[in-house]
Amino acid sequence: MNSVILSFLSSSGLEKRLRRCDRCLSEADYVVKLCSSTEISRNIEKLIADFEQQSSEWKLPVEISYKDKDQSIYFKLNRPLVFKQTIEKVLLEGVKYGKLCSSKESESTMVCVPSLTFEKLSMTVDQLRSILLSLHVASLLQWNGYNVHIWEPAYGASAAFSASQMCSLFSYPPNTLVAHTEVEEAYNTLAQSSYVIAVTNAQTSDNKQPRLAIDLKSVLHNTVEALGDADVDDYDKQLCKYYIDAENKQVMEYLCAVNDFSKLCDDENKRGRIVNVTSKRIIFQQQQMCLAGYLISPNILQNIVGVGLVRDAHYEGSNIALKAEHFYKKYREHVLSAHVIKYGDQVHNEGWKHQIETMTKAVITWQLLDTSCESEVKLNMSESSGKSWSGSFVMYNLARLKTLSDHFNQAVSKGTYPGLPVLSDIDLTTLTDEEEWKIMFLFVMDFPELVKSCLESFQQGQGKLFMKIQTHRIARFLTQMCRVLSSYYRRVRILRESKPHLLPVMHARLYLMKSVEQVLENGLHLLNIEPLNQV
Numbered sequence: 001m002n003s004v005i006l007s008f009l010s011s012s013g014l015e016k017r018l019r020r021c022d023r024c025l026s027e028a029d030y031v032v033k034l035c036s037s038t039e040i041s042r043n044i045e046k047l048i049a050d051f052e053q054q055s056s057e058w059k060l061p062v063e064i065s066y067k068d069k070d071q072s073i074y075f076k077l078n079r080p081l082v083f084k085q086t087i088e089k090v091l092l093e094g095v096k097y098g099k100l101c102s103s104k105e106s107e108s109t110m111v112c113v114p115s116l117t118f119e120k121l122s123m124t125v126d127q128l129r130s131i132l133l134s135l136h137v138a139s140l141l142q143w144n145g146y147n148v149h150i151w152e153p154a155y156g157a158s159a160a161f162s163a164s165q166m167c168s169l170f171s172y173p174p175n176t177l178v179a180h181t182e183v184e185e186a187y188n189t190l191a192q193s194s195y196v197i198a199v200t201n202a203q204t205s206d207n208k209q210p211r212l213a214i215d216l217k218s219v220l221h222n223t224v225e226a227l228g229d230a231d232v233d234d235y236d237k238q239l240c241k242y243y244i245d246a247e248n249k250q251v252m253e254y255l256c257a258v259n260d261f262s263k264l265c266d267d268e269n270k271r272g273r274i275v276n277v278t279s280k281r282i283i284f285q286q287q288q289m290c291l292a293g294y295l296i297s298p299n300i301l302q303n304i305v306g307v308g309l310v311r312d313a314h315y316e317g318s319n320i321a322l323k324a325e326h327f328y329k330k331y332r333e334h335v336l337s338a339h340v341i342k343y344g345d346q347v348h349n350e351g352w353k354h355q356i357e358t359m360t361k362a363v364i365t366w367q368l369l370d371t372s373c374e375s376e377v378k379l380n381m382s383e384s385s386g387k388s389w390s391g392s393f394v395m396y397n398l399a400r401l402k403t404l405s406d407h408f409n410q411a412v413s414k415g416t417y418p419g420l421p422v423l424s425d426i427d428l429t430t431l432t433d434e435e436e437w438k439i440m441f442l443f444v445m446d447f448p449e450l451v452k453s454c455l456e457s458f459q460q461g462q463g464k465l466f467m468k469i470q471t472h473r474i475a476r477f478l479t480q481m482c483r484v485l486s487s488y489y490r491r492v493r494i495l496r497e498s499k500p501h502l503l504p505v506m507h508a509r510l511y512l513m514k515s516v517e518q519v520l521e522n523g524l525h526l527l528n529i530e531p532l533n534q535v
Contacts, residue, residue, distance in 0.1 A: 005030060005062065005075055008054060012047055021074075022442060026434055028065070028074035029441060035071075044073070060085065079437055083428040083512070086445045090515040091423070098448040098522055100145040107271045108147045110261045111138040114278060115153040115250050124321040125310040126279045128328075129368040129377065132528075133307055134277035136369060136471055139526045144455050147270070151257045153250065186255040186296060187212070187246045193295045195219050199243070214242040219291050223298075234465035235287055242288045254289055255296050262297035272300040275467070279307045280374075281321070290465070303467045306374050313378040322379070331367075332360045335392065355532060362391030362529050366475050369527065373471045390479045391529075394520065397482040399532050400489065401517040408495060408510060417498050420507060430505040435488040436512060443481040444515045447522070450477050478523045485516060 009015040009032065017032045034044075044066055051064045063076040090097045114130040135150070142148045187209060190196055195218055198210040216239040220232050244251055258274065265272035274293065278286040283306055290302040312322060336356055339347040347356065370390065371377050411417045431437070450473060457468040494509045496502045521531050 004058060008051060014047075020442075025437055025441065028076045030075040032073040032075075033071065034073070047073070077441075079431070080428045082445065083431055083440055083508075084423070084426075086440060087428075087511050087515045088423055090444065090518050094518060095522060095525070097518055098451045099143045100452070107273060108149065108261075108265050108268060109141055109273045109275060110149045110151055110257070111141065111275045111277065112254070112257070113150060113152040115254070123324040125324050125327045125368075125379070126281055126307070126321055128324040128364075129310055130277055130279045130307045132365060132368055133305070133373050133471055135528050136474075136526065137275060137277055137305060137469055139528060140451070140454050140469065140471070140474075141275070143451050143526060149261065149264070151261070153253050153257075183246060183252045183256060184209075186252055186259050189259065189296055190214075190244070190255065190292065195222075195295060209246040212244045214244065214292060214295065216240060216242050216288065216291050219295065223294070235291075236284055238284070239287060239291070242292065244292065251289060251292070255292060258293040258296050258300060262300050265300070272297075273303060274300055275303050275305060277305045277307060277373075280309055287465075302465065304465055305467055305469055308371070308374050308376040310368065310377045310379060313380045327379070328360070328364065331363050332356065335360045335363060338392075358530055358532055359392050359395060362395050362524075363389065364391070365527055365529060366391035366394075366479070369471060370475045370479070371472055373469065390475070393486075394478045394482050394524070395529075395532055397485055397489075398517065398520040398524070399534050401513050401520070402533050404494060404513060405510075405517070411495070417506075418503070420510060423511060426508050426511055427504045428508050428511075430508045431512060433488070433492065435484060435491075436509070438484055439481070439488065439516060440512065443477070443484070444512075444519050447477075447519045450474070451526070474523055474526050478520065481516075481520070 006015045006018055009018055014032050014034075017034075019031050019033070021028050021031050048064055048066060051062075055062045055064070060081050061078045063078075065074045065076070066072070067074065093099075111134055113134045114127055138148050138150050191198060191212055193214075195215050196212050197215075199213050220235055220239065223232070246252060261272060261274065274290075276286055276290065283304065286304055290304065293300065293302060310322060336347065339352070339356065339359075343352075346352070367379065368377060408417065408420070412419050431440075454470045454473050457470065492509070494506065494513065496506050524531050
């Protein structure tokens, strides 16, 4: 509906002034503030008349009004119809609600999960954040219609934590790309480039391939037309010589993946793009690898999504890389302690393990993804930190909705309530509580737009090396949604006495909660978190 109003306002040049009335929904849903009395007297009457004429043909009627005291035009939606159409859409699309049909069929995208071998094979929290972000970026791209492949290096998260509880943090989708190119093939392709020379020395044995030196300055200077001016300008000015050995497994594995992805794009007759989600600690090395990848396959566009560092809030000036294993164990202890307080020592039993692990993943995901990806994260690993528990707060609210649905179904089976009527028989005019409209208008209805907005900067930045993706928006949206939901749930009793005059509003609220439950589930899937049926 926002886009329809914007389209109308564009003819008057007022589209940029349209704002959502987040804090005063009782008055209206959208507002346009005008600038001057001259503009008002000249435009307002005709604008309102034109709007009323056009909107009368829309599927969803919109009221328009003007208030002279604040020189603003207000738009108010037909709330019962919004409830009906949105709930119907959510229930029809289910797990696909908010997901665009594939609109980028001419392009394939490979998201690279960061390797661990720039440092020792011991994961840092920086790397953990980059890995979780890379999986989230892949999900956002898929939900926005991109054809996505994921590449995880052999020296990745699974390798480092195959025997650790932390492996539960990483769940890779089925379209993970496995490199088939032999190292020798990638090495030989690189060696044939005019920008590469073989470097031999006295220590080079007969059966050992010589070291390769890439003249990166010349690559950038001579490929402006291919890479684009903006892209070339993004590269670090200190890039010079880049030395590669065939024995450097990390680099060669990456080049093999680039080669494989290029062949895949050729077979599918699609353009190719590689998205490297990279910690700012190693952004220089990633640029070197991108240019080496360009020599392997000049037709593949390379992008970098920079990831801010993670620091301990208690050691402000420290540049020490925090160890992920310690970080994970610390938060798992917090989650376990909270469960012991609430449920007793039974939580140490094997049957509780899955819930503890899933809640730990949610807590960690919120800690690392609730901040914009290019910004620093300052960790406060104390139990009292409010932000630490945002993930578990969302999980709890979703589980509460599932329990509500179970209780209703059990009551129906016992004959306490009649079954839930079909949506077309529900009286949605009974949803008159302002928080019910807030939940619908600001969250359920807005979810598809939110998913699209995460990639606005990415789609506008074509031709740039460094790309921005608003990865923090999903986690923040779910937290804000659950705050409103929690307030509403504490105040309003949804399952009421089985009296005829109380059933219509109960049924309407149950449908609203069904749509909320689906949005929360879809949001968690975007964050690669498995929802819990109960907590």
